[in-house]
Amino acid sequence: MKPNELLSLAKFNKNAIQKIVFLAVFMPATITFCHAASLTVNVTDKDGKATPDAVVMISTSSVSSPKNPLPKAATIAQTNMQFLPAVTVVQPGSKITFTNNDPWDHHVRGSAAGAAQFGKNDENGFALRLAGKSVFGAAKSSVVNMDKPGVVLLGCHIHGSMVGHVVVSDTPWAVKTDANGNAVFADLPDGAATVKVWHAAQYIDLKPVPTTLGATPGQIKMQLTVTPPPRRAPAKPSEYDKSVG
Numbered sequence: 001m002k003p004n005e006l007l008s009l010a011k012f013n014k015n016a017i018q019k020i021v022f023l024a025v026f027m028p029a030t031i032t033f034c035h036a037a038s039l040t041v042n043v044t045d046k047d048g049k050a051t052p053d054a055v056v057m058i059s060t061s062s063v064s065s066p067k068n069p070l071p072k073a074a075t076i077a078q079t080n081m082q083f084l085p086a087v088t089v090v091q092p093g094s095k096i097t098f099t100n101n102d103p104w105d106h107h108v109r110g111s112a113a114g115a116a117q118f119g120k121n122d123e124n125g126f127a128l129r130l131a132g133k134s135v136f137g138a139a140k141s142s143v144v145n146m147d148k149p150g151v152v153l154l155g156c157h158i159h160g161s162m163v164g165h166v167v168v169s170d171t172p173w174a175v176k177t178d179a180n181g182n183a184v185f186a187d188l189p190d191g192a193a194t195v196k197v198w199h200a201a202q203y204i205d206l207k208p209v210p211t212t213l214g215a216t217p218g219q220i221k222m223q224l225t226v227t228p229p230p231r232r233a234p235a236k237p238s239e240y241d242k243s244v245g
């Protein structure tokens with residue numbers, strides 16, 4: 001190989017290496033930049049107080065799905081006369097396991113929540129009785145399929161104070177608000193989107209908010225028109241006798 005050939009080969013390699021380095025450094029950033037938008041939705045109540053246990057649902061024009069899809073299975077415990085968690089978010093077709101940890105029976109029922117309860121088809125409706133847990137026995141469980149999108153109101157035929165909800169989300173982008181009222185979405189597709197918020201106490205749906213997702217992290221505030229009542233405290237052992245039957 002002649003010296004000038006060697007020189008041009010070295011130049012070629014230098015250019016190639018520069019290109020590879022450029023691609024390696026900037027391509028992932030470009031991909032992230034173009035296809036993943038982040039959005040924080042902060043939900044407050046009528047008085048401006050941060051509201052946990054609201055569910056923010058985002059409809060997008062893109063068919064992409066989140067890196068962490070909504071669960072297809074969940075467990076809701078009946079513990080100290082409460083449904084735990086109080087609000088569960090799943091995708092349609094999910095299996096929900098109800099587990100009774102209390103020493104008395106629960107007769108769990110599910111029905112369409114909100115305005116849907118007046119509809120003809122209560123697709124996710126059910127009722128099941130779970131015997132109380134004996135001192136040495138395992139807790140009794142039963143599985144329910146939730147196939148259709150919608151919100152299911154949970155109750156107990158025996159204990160009127162027990163209330164819970166399952167949100168079967170029709171969009172894969174659904175997040176429950178944390179203690180600070182925030183629902184954080186990290187990898188939404190760019191473009192037009194609609195933000196909806198659900199809360200158990202919000203009987204009249206809030207108007208969905210249109211937004212455009214893009215490079216700049218989005219911040220949206222949604223305010224309920226109600227003040228949710230504080231959640232009842234778990235039953236104390238002294239109340240056990242009153243709870244049977």
Ligand SMILES: [Cu+2]
Pocket residue numbers: 105106107156157158159162
């Ligand atoms: Cu009960």
